[in-house]
Amino acid sequence: MKLNWKLKDILMIAVCAVLFGFVFLGATYAGGILSGVLTPMGLSSLGYEPFYGIYFMAGAFGIYVMRKPGTGLVAEMLAAIIECLLGNYFGPIIILSGFVQGMGFELLFALRKYRRFDLPTMLIASVICSVVTLGYNLVISGYSSIAVPVLALMLAVRLVSAMLIDGCLVKFLADKLAQAGVLKGYAISEGLSQDLED
Numbered sequence: 001m002k003l004n005w006k007l008k009d010i011l012m013i014a015v016c017a018v019l020f021g022f023v024f025l026g027a028t029y030a031g032g033i034l035s036g037v038l039t040p041m042g043l044s045s046l047g048y049e050p051f052y053g054i055y056f057m058a059g060a061f062g063i064y065v066m067r068k069p070g071t072g073l074v075a076e077m078l079a080a081i082i083e084c085l086l087g088n089y090f091g092p093i094i095i096l097s098g099f100v101q102g103m104g105f106e107l108l109f110a111l112r113k114y115r116r117f118d119l120p121t122m123l124i125a126s127v128i129c130s131v132v133t134l135g136y137n138l139v140i141s142g143y144s145s146i147a148v149p150v151l152a153l154m155l156a157v158r159l160v161s162a163m164l165i166d167g168c169l170v171k172f173l174a175d176k177l178a179q180a181g182v183l184k185g186y187a188i189s190e191g192l193s194q195d196l197e198d
Contacts, residue, residue, distance in 0.1 A: 012065065012186065013066075013071065013078060014078070021078075021080075021086060024088070025087070034046075052162055053169075054161075056165070059076035059104075059129075060126070063075075076098045076099070077102055079098065080094045080095050105128075107132070122166065123168075126162035126167040127162070130158045134154070134155050
């Protein structure tokens with residue numbers, strides 16, 4: 001796997017950061033609203049969980065399209081920075097969250113030396129990212145004070161969200177963009193050509 005980044009990679013990362021920064025901000029406010037709705041039932045902690053798949057999208061898209069070490073991590077962190085600058089009410093702590101989310105999504109690809117980008121790999125990466133980020137939340141976000149059954153439900157919702165959005169939707173959208181020629185010159189297009197030849 002090539003480690004060198006080209007100008008087109010930097011431009012793609014920048015586009016991802018801006019686009020997903022806005023998407024992240026929307027997810028944050030939607031999560032806040034859902035948390036408020038669930039508060040009377042004592043389930044406000046669940047409010048953000050359906051949106052966690054959205055929070056992983058920059059990393060998932062970046063790494064799936066460019067297929068180079070660090071692309072998922074950098075895309076995720078820059079998107080978190082953009083979200084912060086746009087007015088995320090959690091403040092700069094989300095940049096650290098972006099780092100954890102990016103690393104969580106990169107782990108499996110790193111273990112596989114950035115050679116496999118099929119649906120099972122995307123799904124497993126989504127699961128790993130969900131577990132890693134919940135561990136982070138236990139330490140940083142005070143989730144350790146939440147009852148175990150609620151935590152289990154939170155993880156289950158997060159897993160479903162990540163697998164559907166990052167494992168399936170991101171892959172589907174990126175594949176369609178590649179087929180349309182929008183991502184010509186990126187590793188995803190080379191992989192698509194090889195799949196068609198096989």
